[in-house]
Amino acid sequence: MILLFVLPYASCTDALDMAPDGNMQMDEVLSDPEKVEALLNTCYQNIPQKGYAYWFFEEAVVAATDDAWTSDEAQGVITTGLYNDNNSASSHSLRDAPDGHGAGNTDYWNRSWQQIRLCSQFIELIDNAAVKTESNRGRFKAEARVLRAFFYMELVKWFGKVPILDATVPFDADFSSLTRSSVYDVAKFIVAECDAAIAETNLPWRITDPNDAMRMTKALACALKAKAMLFAASPLHNEGQNYWPEAYNVIKQAVTQLKANGYELFTQTTQPAVFGNGPAAALRQLVCQDADYSATPRDKETIFQVRSGGVFVWHIGYIGSNMSNTYKCASSPTQELIDAFETIDGQPVLDLNKPYLDEKHLQPNYNPKNTLYDPNNPYANRDPRMAETALYNGSNIIWDNQTVEIETFTGGKHAPSFDITNRMASRTGYYHCKLVTPGASGINQINNSNWKYYRLGETLLDLAEAAAESGNLEDARAAANEVRARSGMPALPADLSPAELILRIRNERRIELAWEEQRYFDVRRWQTPDGDLSELNKWLTAMVITKNGNGSYTYTRRNISNNPRGGYQNRDLLLPLPLNEAATLESVTGQKWQNPGW
The missing domain is CATH 1.25.40.890 (Serine Threonine Protein Phosphatase 5, Tetratricopeptide repeat)
Known part of the structure; x- marks a missing residue:
């Protein structure tokens, strides 16, 4: 108080x-x-x-967004209250969750x-x-x-x-x-x-001594300035005033100062044997490994990380279902998050202005300009970051030193379950992998990296948004394209209208920052004070896959729950x-x- x-x-x-x-x-x-x-x-x-x-190893903030659904919905202290809408000013499950496992x-x-x-x-x-x-x-x-x-x-x-x-x-x-x-x-x-x-x-601008880990820096001050002005200019908070030009100037200065003092995107993996050589391998390594403290660090992108770890618990929140040495599944990506990833030609799969034709998200509103997306082969030709964020049917992982092919089709080893008492299986037909070092398993417990609170990639997207909203369209595209290029995605088209560019940048934030606890706040600050999240959070979907006799698959969307999920009201x-x-x-x-x- x-x-x-x-x-x-x-x-x-x-x-x-x-x-x-x-x-x-x-x-x-x-x-x-x-x-x-x-x-x-x-x-x-x-x-x-x-x-x-969070309490009981639940990635609660991610699980409260339209990017994820938890398998702990019936037993999680935080998510049970959120999903069932059992919250009040006197007791709110996200605000007041008890300390768990030393989290505090x-x-x-x-x-x-x-x-x-x-x-x-x-x-x-x-x-x-x-x-x-x-x-x-x-x-x-x-x-x-x-x-x-x-x-x-x-x-x-x-x-x-x-x-x-x-x-x-x-x-x-x-x-x-x-x-x-x-x-x-x-x-x-x-x-x-x-x-x-x-x-x-x-x-200092950067911490170079491990003994000084978590100490404040000028770089963090720049990132905080950018974030504060981004929130102030956003519709939820701006009280009808146009603060976007001011936010743009502050954030552009912050990015300029960061770059002038040695901060840059991490663009090339230094461990291809672990992370592969794919276009998004560097992003996967960035989020999986601690930033190093050195005058010439490997990771020049991370601005502030928490020393105490806790990003990933090796036996939770990865594959879960029918796998040895696992404890539970926790949260899994929704079909809505998967829909957000573009195809490799840079075209959105759905019409970002109206992604779904119905309230329950069962009728996708496909982007007519996209010629690469095939609903009968939905995981082909997609943004490389999708494969570094989610496991889907046909994905391959190393588990307990063996190659495992993910089978999320009905009857497969990793099929989703819609029984809310089943904590081991995905509710969505997907599993999370972004924060997991490839090869992590019950035998090879190599994941417990520090949480990256702020990184240059996020601040660049802060700049892209403020620039687009203030009419500085070239700067907006340049900042977003810098982030996209790291993962091999083409530049945003130069002929996008201001409104289209804003939608593309908002979607870029969703893709690049997935599972990094940004989506929860983004979708809220984008609302006006009288708005709500009913179009986003009320109904969410899973993918049910049927394997046909000829080896092909049939893909059917279904709602994860027959009831609306809590957390979508104006309050x-x-x-x-x-x-x-x-x-x-x-x-x-x-x-x-x-x-x-x-």
Whole structure:
């Protein structure tokens, strides 16, 4: 709670004289350089883990989008609440999921405010603290600023408008004037914080020492600036204002600075024996392996990764069905995600303006310009990133040192199951593979890489979107094409209208960033405040494949569930503030605090 992290620390005159653990006077901390660094370390707490680190190894954020459906829908603490729409302001399964397996990654509201307060306290105290060198003082203060911006960005992503507290609050403050600032104003605050950090000479652009893993950098400040302005300009948050030109300028500057300081796309695999020589092999290696800490790193694309791992648990979320040494299937790609991948000539399979002719997505609206897609051979001639994202009928993998051909047809070894008590089989006819190192299995447990929070490929797509929305069409195509070229996809056509280009760039984000927890926020910020996700999330589909006597296959779409899946209403565009928090703030300020619909 905001007031929880304001009032207790201001409830007596010397409350802020105590260190965060309450066991030491603050002047004892500030007089010891080692303890000052430990105080900075408290600002790094509660950075959320991602991937499979949610409760019960569930990749919950991905499973809440139209890209995935989990096999844990009947037993998952988070997804059961989401799919059955059993959420309220007092108890929301995604916002309030219990800590599981050391994850500690939800409770976004309270944890973020706690960290913001700690960062503000550190910023206020560091100027008069004992440090080993003056360069440390500058770097530490800059790190705290970037961290404060990071946690503000997390709040905006989940909750939208939040108050700007840029200092620790005194006990006698007039809380009646506290108000939720617009996302634009919060974004401007984030930009100012990041600019101040970038101006600090002693803050590095890149971490080169493994002992400094996860420390803040100027590169992360650039990425945060870009992300903040992207959200501020998006329809859900812009309050009817056109912030796209400003967002474009900020994001273009961020990309320019990143490239000028050694950041570039990872375009060539360094391990072809593991990842193959396919066009998208470099992308697969990028997301599967930790970024290296070096002045001349192999991976120059990753901007910020979480050191604690948790991207992939080797026996969960890969193939699951009828495979040795596996635990459960977890989430699998939907037919909707598969439909998003273009054919190799760069043509979308479906009409992006209206992908389906019916509410339940059983009647695809095919793109008439696409001549390569064959509904009777749907996995041929597709964007190479599809094979690096999903396993489908006919895919080959190495499992327990043996080649296995994926059989998702009815009666096949890996056929989907629509029995919600079956946790081992896909609900969709597909399996996830993007974050899995080829060859990973129960015997060869080689996957548990660090989560990449920000990478240049994403920031380039931020630029592409802002450029297209602001009318800078050449820059938009150039940024998107740079990402596409890495995986061997042709450039976007030069004759696309502005509206068509925006749709293509939105689809490019879906393809390139699949399974990286971007889709959840993208589809929400693209909605207007009175919109909803019913066209995207209400009905989702699987592919049922029948093997014919002559060896050919018949492909039939079906809904994964006979009931609508929860999470598509207007209220689901943002998480609710905790009920007690909203009630307390409303009683103190006399203003409406709760998000719409909750």
